[in-house]
Amino acid sequence: MNTSSHAAAPPVIEFRSVELSYPGPPPVQALRPCDVRIEAGEYVTVVGPSGSGKSTFLNIAGLLDVPSSGCYRLDGIDTGAVSDAERAALRGTRIGFVFQSFHLLAHRSATENVELALVYQRAPRRDRRERARHALRQVGLGHRVDALPTRLSGGERQRVAIARALVTRPSLLLCDEPTGNLDSGTAASVLGLLDELHQAGMTLVVITHDAQVAARGERTLVLHDGVLADRQTVGQA
Template sequence: MTPVIELTEIERTFDADPPVRALKNVRLRVEKGEYLSIVGPSGSGKSTLLTTLGLLDRPDKGSYRLDGIETTELDDARRTALRGNRIGFVFQAFHLLAHRSAVDNVGLAELYQKGERRSRTQRAEAALQRVGLGHRTLFRPDRLSGGERQRVAIARALLGEPSLLLCDEPTGNLDKANTNAVLDLFDELRAQGVTLVVITHDEEVSMRADRRVRIDDGVLSDGSTSFQGSVLR
């Protein structure tokens, strides 16, 4: 089966004095339906890895295949289209429009994806039901808890049935109770076959995943042995 993510010898260096090697010979393979966490401290290369996986930045060297498609050879327009159709993003900040209802916020994902406009509301309602917020469809963000707002953001990310749900510090703005609620939801989505990659600095959050890798100084490892130059599976 074709993996969702396949990174091979990925390198990313930023111009500085001296130059900063943010990613060093990174190899990573994520299969369909996996729940992977990538943990690392500030400055470890997490953000660069996130932007690479999310097709928001290009590596200097190496190969990145998403669903078998070599992304490094695509022009910007095709990368943007692939990102919109194949990747759902969940961020630490919820990025919800304060004056719009939960169902409207979820439906906004359709602005970047191909879909039948007439059924947008029904699909958005179904996505909210999927994350346990079917009873909050008409609530605005100021009437929702932090955990509920993050669930709305997750529903929005899931609306187009992406190949990959890419989560950047998804519990960073949540208290413990709401953190556990969101992580329980991730467990449910994993059971439904969703492919999840969660990037976090929180060791406890990372431990909830089926598989965990660590990034330090641009090098990916299993947390004990360096895997620089080998495929992490």
């Protein structure tokens, strides 16, 4: 990771006293006030038991939920100071999502599934098709561009999902249990792909319950009862 470039750019994610509470009765503080910075090009994993606040963290970082208080800046943009339409545009252009369930349309080809992420960018259809196929080549599926999801393995389907997340050229890739539905061999292949994306400069945040997956990150955020702690993992035994 090139730390010299970090100084020139704002962090991709910056939480300042960010919290999220749900009204009762009884009220639930899903995420207690926290501060965190994730710089461009970092690979950060997020761990914690069920109900600890991992999904809440992901939803706030992904602009799916609005914090109850505090400031969240994405690429230096105060997300609390923009309209709903501007938030949707930020989410669609700056954040790529990869989920445990692949969320692919069964009767659409791999290329068409990836193209769907570009529908709201008003790009010409030919450009969308070429960008989708480029993204599929980027994840090692250049030979499967016309295949239906029903003809793909679990690992290939997850690679299509990753290509769909990448095709908008986001600054942040948010992954929620990306290997949760995969066998160990296929999971290793997908994690290898994430490593390659990180080495190419992508900022990765991976939610996981798997200690081996968490250890691949440069550092790990630990959530417990809505409290966020930060621990360095690089170089640890």
